[in-house]
Amino acid sequence: MAHERNIVLLGFMGTGKSRVAGLLAGQLGWRQVDTDDEIERRAGLPIPEIFARHGEPWFRKLEHEVVRDLAAGQRLVIATGGGVVLNPENLRVLGASGVLVCLLADPEVIWERVRQETHRPLLAGGNPQQRIRDLLAKRRPLYTAIPLQVDTSHLTPESVAGRVLELWRMAERVEGRHG
Numbered sequence: 001m002a003h004e005r006n007i008v009l010l011g012f013m014g015t016g017k018s019r020v021a022g023l024l025a026g027q028l029g030w031r032q033v034d035t036d037d038e039i040e041r042r043a044g045l046p047i048p049e050i051f052a053r054h055g056e057p058w059f060r061k062l063e064h065e066v067v068r069d070l071a072a073g074q075r076l077v078i079a080t081g082g083g084v085v086l087n088p089e090n091l092r093v094l095g096a097s098g099v100l101v102c103l104l105a106d107p108e109v110i111w112e113r114v115r116q117e118t119h120r121p122l123l124a125g126g127n128p129q130q131r132i133r134d135l136l137a138k139r140r141p142l143y144t145a146i147p148l149q150v151d152t153s154h155l156t157p158e159s160v161a162g163r164v165l166e167l168w169r170m171a172e173r174v175e176g177r178h179g
């Protein structure tokens with residue numbers, strides 16, 4: 001049988017991608033990688049600095065390079081930045097590398113999870129709660145287009161990881177039957 005496909009976690013900020021990726025990587029004995037971490041490493045700057053100095057289009061370009069490079073690896077749990085879905089080419093490359101699972105959460109839950117944090121430039125400035133609602137509304141069609149989803153609003157990270165693992169195993173079985 002072909003090698004097992006990577007697990008790719010997509011979804012809006014604060015849906016728990018990094019936390020869940022860490023749990024899954026631990027359970028599978030795989031490596032956890034994170035597009036934001038790799039972007040910061042390559043740019044030599046934290047994400048807010050990248051946005052401030054170079055702007056969002058520069059960030060998106062680097063994000064795409066990182067996505068392409070990470071997607072080439074195996075036995076990976078890949079946590080992606082919330083805006084990865086904006087570029088269809090990102091989804092194509094990641095879909096060829098692994099099973100895509102989108103994590104969802106209600107805007108109020110997202111706000112509770114991110115309100116203490118300062119590393120998200122797209123939520124900086126006035127009224128971040130409204131910003132979350134606006135961005136989510138704009139991106140919802142992109143997130144809901146991903147067939148496998150887990151709503152994390154009322155689940156612990158451990159339960160989410162368990163559910164993602166189930167979905168991944170199911171997807172691998174389907175692939176094994178047809179492939």
Ligand code: S3P
Pocket residue numbers: 011012013014036047080081082083084119120121122
């Ligand atoms: C972004 C989400 C962030 C980070 C950047 C842009 C977005 O990642 O990539 O601030 O466009 O939604 P997280 O989803 O890990 O917060």
